[in-house]
Amino acid sequence: MKTTATFAMGELLYHNALASEEDVRGFKMEGEAVLSFPLGRMRMENLLDPKLGQQSNFVFWCPEEFPDNIAITWEFWPIREPGLCVFFFAARGAGGEDLFDDNLQLRQGPYDHYHHGDINAYHISYFRRKYESERSFQLCNLRKSYGFHLVAQGADPIPTVADAQGPYQIKVVKWGREIHFFINDLPIFQWEDDGETFGQVLKGGKVGFRQMAPLIAEYANLRVHRVEKS
Numbered sequence: 001m002k003t004t005a006t007f008a009m010g011e012l013l014y015h016n017a018l019a020s021e022e023d024v025r026g027f028k029m030e031g032e033a034v035l036s037f038p039l040g041r042m043r044m045e046n047l048l049d050p051k052l053g054q055q056s057n058f059v060f061w062c063p064e065e066f067p068d069n070i071a072i073t074w075e076f077w078p079i080r081e082p083g084l085c086v087f088f089f090a091a092r093g094a095g096g097e098d099l100f101d102d103n104l105q106l107r108q109g110p111y112d113h114y115h116h117g118d119i120n121a122y123h124i125s126y127f128r129r130k131y132e133s134e135r136s137f138q139l140c141n142l143r144k145s146y147g148f149h150l151v152a153q154g155a156d157p158i159p160t161v162a163d164a165q166g167p168y169q170i171k172v173v174k175w176g177r178e179i180h181f182f183i184n185d186l187p188i189f190q191w192e193d194d195g196e197t198f199g200q201v202l203k204g205g206k207v208g209f210r211q212m213a214p215l216i217a218e219y220a221n222l223r224v225h226r227v228e229k230s
Contacts, residue, residue, distance in 0.1 A: 010228055041075070062207050120199070
């Protein structure tokens with residue numbers, strides 16, 4: 001692994017406390033979920049029975065369009081296992097359309113709508129506790145879509161719910177071809193997209209949170225800053 005680059009936080013482009021229903025007005029839910037704010041932070045859980053498999057999972061999109069060269073941060077608390085979290089970023093239609101363009105295919109939560117539909121995105125899966133194999137050897141994964149291309153991995157330092165304290169500060173830095181992922185400022189992985197092996201480098205676009213049932217988790221203080229590399 002290369003030495004992690006240093007990034008200086010610049011202008012704050014967006015801040016959402018995720019503390020109330022009013023804060024997420026305008027967000028877009030794909031699939032069915034229950035949102036609540038019992039502790040002044042956004043709690044998400046599935047509405048549908050986990051026995052339905054992928055149908056019970058969901059994605060919650062922030063409506064803002066962001067530029068490239070940014071750092072995205074949020075606070076995370078795991079509440080109930082099993083399950084899995086995914087964060088999408090640089091998400092757009094495959095032809096460069098806005099993610100919510102009416103001409104794009106309907107997305108309702110199943111994973112293949114996001115990696116083999118008509119959108120492009122990078123996505124990081126973390127707190128992967130859905131399956132026994134994930135719980136016994138805990139990793140964070142970076143994938144690129146279109147496709148299901150696993151491009152980077154790193155150890156997940158977040159403990160199981162029984163021992164989790166929280167909040168855990170999650171940070172994604174997207175700098176041109178480079179992607180860096182941190183938890184509590186600990187570097188987890190970094191990757192440079194060559195723009196050829198799995199298609200062109202993705203820039204700009206929207207961000208969103210995905211959960212796999214029956215996970216319950218909480219989120220707060222979604223922030224997006226411009227960054228400068230040093």
